[in-house]
Amino acid sequence: MAELRGDLGARAPAVAQPAADYVWPAVVVRGLVKTFGPKRAVDELNLDVPKGSFYGLVGPNGAGKTTTIRMMTALLRPDRGQVWIESRDVWADPIGVKEHIGVLPDEFRLFDRLTGAELLNYCGLLRALPADLVVARTAELLDVLDLSDAADTLVVDYSTGMRKKVALAAALLHGPSVLFLDEPFEAVDPVSTRIIRGVLERFTDAGGTVVFSSHVMEVVERLCDRVAVVHQGRIIAEGAVDELRAGRRLEDVFVDLVGAGDADSGALGWLGGGAGEPAGP
Amino acid sequence: MSRTRPGVPRLLVRLKVRLVRNRARAQRHGTLLLVASVVAAIVFGLNGALAVAQLVSSDDAFVVRGTLVIGASLFTLAWTVLPLLSFGADESLDPARLTLLPLRRDPLIRSLLFASLVGPAPAFSLLVLLGAVIGFAGTTLAVVPVVVLLVLFTVALARTVNTLLAATLASRKARDAVVIILPLLFLSLQALRFVNLTFLGKEEAERISDILMWLPPGMLGQAVYDAGGGDHGPALLRLLPAMALLPALVWVWGRSLERTLTTVSTGETSSRRRRPSGDLPLLFPRLAFIRPTPWGAVAARELRYVLREPRHKVSLVNTILLGAGLPLFFAIRSGGGLSDSSVLLATVAGYLAILSANNQFGSDGGALWLDIVAGDTIRSVLIGKNLAVLVQVLPTITVVGIVMAGITGGWTFLPGALALGVAALGSGLATANVISIRFPLPVPDTRNPFGGAGGGQGCATSLILLVCTVAQAILVIPVGIAAIVGIVAGPAWLVVSSIFAVAYGVGLWFLGLRMAAHHARTHEPERLRAVDPARSSRSS
Numbered sequence: 150m151a152e153l154r155g156d157l158g159a160r161a162p163a164v165a166q167p168a169a170d171y172v173w174p175a176v177v178v179r180g181l182v183k184t185f186g187p188k189r190a191v192d193e194l195n196l197d198v199p200k201g202s203f204y205g206l207v208g209p210n211g212a213g214k215t216t217t218i219r220m221m222t223a224l225l226r227p228d229r230g231q232v233w234i235e236s237r238d239v240w241a242d243p244i245g246v247k248e249h250i251g252v253l254p255d256e257f258r259l260f261d262r263l264t265g266a267e268l269l270n271y272c273g274l275l276r277a278l279p280a281d282l283v284v285a286r287t288a289e290l291l292d293v294l295d296l297s298d299a300a301d302t303l304v305v306d307y308s309t310g311m312r313k314k315v316a317l318a319a320a321l322l323h324g325p326s327v328l329f330l331d332e333p334f335e336a337v338d339p340v341s342t343r344i345i346r347g348v349l350e351r352f353t354d355a356g357g358t359v360v361f362s363s364h365v366m367e368v369v370e371r372l373c374d375r376v377a378v379v380h381q382g383r384i385i386a387e388g389a390v391d392e393l394r395a396g397r398r399l400e401d402v403f404v405d406l407v408g409a410g411d412a413d414s415g416a417l418g419w420l421g422g423g424a425g426e427p428a429g430p
Numbered sequence: 431m432s433r434t435r436p437g438v439p440r441l442l443v444r445l446k447v448r449l450v451r452n453r454a455r456a457q458r459h460g461t462l463l464l465v466a467s468v469v470a471a472i473v474f475g476l477n478g479a480l481a482v483a484q485l486v487s488s489d490d491a492f493v494v495r496g497t498l499v500i501g502a503s504l505f506t507l508a509w510t511v512l513p514l515l516s517f518g519a520d521e522s523l524d525p526a527r528l529t530l531l532p533l534r535r536d537p538l539i540r541s542l543l544f545a546s547l548v549g550p551a552p553a554f555s556l557l558v559l560l561g562a563v564i565g566f567a568g569t570t571l572a573v574v575p576v577v578v579l580l581v582l583f584t585v586a587l588a589r590t591v592n593t594l595l596a597a598t599l600a601s602r603k604a605r606d607a608v609v610i611i612l613p614l615l616f617l618s619l620q621a622l623r624f625v626n627l628t629f630l631g632k633e634e635a636e637r638i639s640d641i642l643m644w645l646p647p648g649m650l651g652q653a654v655y656d657a658g659g660g661d662h663g664p665a666l667l668r669l670l671p672a673m674a675l676l677p678a679l680v681w682v683w684g685r686s687l688e689r690t691l692t693t694v695s696t697g698e699t700s701s702r703r704r705r706p707s708g709d710l711p712l713l714f715p716r717l718a719f720i721r722p723t724p725w726g727a728v729a730a731r732e733l734r735y736v737l738r739e740p741r742h743k744v745s746l747v748n749t750i751l752l753g754a755g756l757p758l759f760f761a762i763r764s765g766g767g768l769s770d771s772s773v774l775l776a777t778v779a780g781y782l783a784i785l786s787a788n789n790q791f792g793s794d795g796g797a798l799w800l801d802i803v804a805g806d807t808i809r810s811v812l813i814g815k816n817l818a819v820l821v822q823v824l825p826t827i828t829v830v831g832i833v834m835a836g837i838t839g840g841w842t843f844l845p846g847a848l849a850l851g852v853a854a855l856g857s858g859l860a861t862a863n864v865i866s867i868r869f870p871l872p873v874p875d876t877r878n879p880f881g882g883a884g885g886g887q888g889c890a891t892s893l894i895l896l897v898c899t900v901a902q903a904i905l906v907i908p909v910g911i912a913a914i915v916g917i918v919a920g921p922a923w924l925v926v927s928s929i930f931a932v933a934y935g936v937g938l939w940f941l942g943l944r945m946a947a948h949h950a951r952t953h954e955p956e957r958l959r960a961v962d963p964a965r966s967s968r969s970s
Contacts, residue, residue: 274724
């Protein structure tokens with residue numbers, strides 16, 4: 150992989166080509182940059198996600214995880230850099246790539262005036278899957294994700310966990326080989342978390358690759374083979390989970406890496422109704 | 431604390447300005463649109479001011495009184511009703527957005543009152559009012575306090591109606607009921623405008639003034655007129671109703687505002703179960719032509735939304751009522767004296783339908799990502815959306831055509847009317863598809879079903895829609911010519927001309943589809959950002 154990293158450096162990503170015998174990882178990112186106004190959200194980010202892995206992107210809020218995932222999945226155009234999924238260049242052939250990926254963005258909206266079953270029908274038919282396959286997979290996914298009872302309820306009436314599950318079903322329906330999930334366990338109850346986790350484990354067991362972002366370290370520790378720590382738009386550490394934590398808790402390693410400071414004990418003296426100057430006239 | 435905090439009104443006015451400016455920045459061409467709408471508001475406002483100034487300084491007492499009484503009433507009516515029907519809910523004034531701020535009722539009311547005076551549309555109307563002040567200042571200075579009172583009364587009334595509706599419409603049933611009532615009101619307004627344009631003579635205007643002078647805004651206009659004539663006693667009396675109603679309105683507004691700020695909405699709908707219909711519940715078994723294909727899925731989704739989502743319903747009801755209402759209005763007005771070629775008026779519904787299709791992705795909003803991640807779907811999505819429009823509009827055209835043929839006896843014109851309806855739809859949708867792709871506008875994510883594409887940028891949105899409407903009107907001319915050929919030369923020629931018109935409409939539709947799809951394929955992220963700026967334009 151080292152030669153690719155060198156060949157496809159951020160300065161000249163478009164011209165470089167990997168060697169003929171190069172074995173492509175599931176996802177390759179080189180020199181990805183995105184700026185919002187004065188803020189550089191993603192800053193020369195490089196990443197390799199091996200095939201069949203359960204890959205975690207961890208980082209504090211605002212680190213650039215969501216922006217990175219949106220650029221990897223052709224939902225947000227990068228200012229610079231390249232992304233390959235299964236050896237296809239995402240921004241040169243976004244349509245070809247989309248056939249092979251499933252996406253669950255963060256804070257997504259759904260066509261929520263459809264019922265769960267209708268929504269899955271819609272996603273399957275829109276991807277031009279045969280009708281009988283859509284029928285079979287809709288029923289199977291609703292069953293596995295424990296949504297069969299809610300199949301005929303409008304999505305607008307779903308709880309957060311149910312919405313995540315039905316969106317995951319929509320992402321899986323066409324049988325993608327790489328799955329991108331942005332905070333899939335955020336605000337989800339333990340029962341739904343366990344169900345989603347089970348489905349994802351089955352997906353990777355069958356050879357699929359999962360890239361997911363989270364700041365729930367316990368979940369990352371339990372699920373992921375490899376982890377990349379994103380901070381201020383860059384990857385500051387990357388490797389197998391066991392190597393990275395070296396016998397410590399992943400959360401401690403993470404906090405050390407991103408350099409979280411303790412709150413100044415002298416500050417916030419006014420909290421809890423403590424003596425302090427009134428806030429205004 | 432030596433430093434004093436700025437008052438809440440100042441803060442909220444600044445918040446509104448900031449919101450409008452930031453929204454403009456986040457949108458593609460947003461700044462340009464904002465500048466254009468400000469310039470348009472000033473130019474049209476100054477023109478309006480000049481016209482009003484001239485009218486109120488006229489020597490003809492009838493013109494002066496008519497301008498003051500009818501003008502004041504129209505000012506109040508437009509300010510109250512138009513935001514609900516056309517420009518959409520102004521997000522920056524939506525009390526639901528202020529729920530978390532610890533604001534007391536009175537400062538909040540004052541703030542919202544001032545904030546609603548900020549923006550291009552308010553600037554336009556205030557400029558026009560200024561015309562009245564300038565035109566009348568030479569006669570009596572009483573016009574100044576009356577205009578201030580009129581503005582306060584109008585803004586309070588508009589805010590009260592808006593807040594009351596937003597609060598009342600929390601339940602689905604209430605909202606759906608209003609969904610039917612307001613378009614009826616809108617239709618009657620359209621009819622009124624029509625009456626104005628064609629029949630308003632001196633006598634009718636006098637009669638309208640005589641009626642309107644008994645309503646508070648009209649009374650204010652009449653008060654200025656009286657004061658100008660030296661009748662200060664009656665003029666003062668006429669101010670009383672507005673002065674008395676103003677605190678009452680503010681009280682009602684405050685109550686409903688409090689309710690909006692303290693009531694938790696538990697979601698848009700009550701939980702309900704639907705019986706699955708067949709293996710693919712998304713599709714409609716009775717509409718067998720909607721196949722289990724990508725475009726069929728989109729058409730079915732759109733139609734499900736029409737059945738379940740208030741804003742889609744409003745759009746459909748508007749199209750049906752206006753499309754059916756205008757031709758029937760002609761028929762009734764003529765008292766049976768219509769020629770048999772009037773059947774061709776049924777095509778009006780086709781033309782009206784496309785006006786609501788100019789921002790086809792705005793209502794998809796943040797859910798658009800589902801379509802985008804599905805791959806090369808844009809052609810199917812546009813075909814599906816267009817098919818859904820056709821399913822909604824063709825029955826209207828057919829029914830209106832049959833009714834008009836029944837009234838006029840022009841049955842031979844009926845096939846031509848249907849063909850021309852399809853041609854008008856084709857040419858209109860061609861433009862609508864291109865516009866929807868090139869200028870996608872965000873639709874505020876609000877509980878108010880009348881929330882349109884405005885979001886504090888009503889003028890910018892209206893400007894785009896105006897340009898689109900002009901383009902559509904130009905492109906529909908050949909269809910109009912085909913209709914004229916039929917009317918002048920008779921039904922036999924109509925057959926020939928409508929074949930050409932249909933070929934033109936269908937051809938233009940294909941061309942529009944091709945242009946739209948071509949542009950969309952290379953601009954998917956930008957389109958998502960345009961309709962969902964909140965999620966797509968921030969770093970995280």
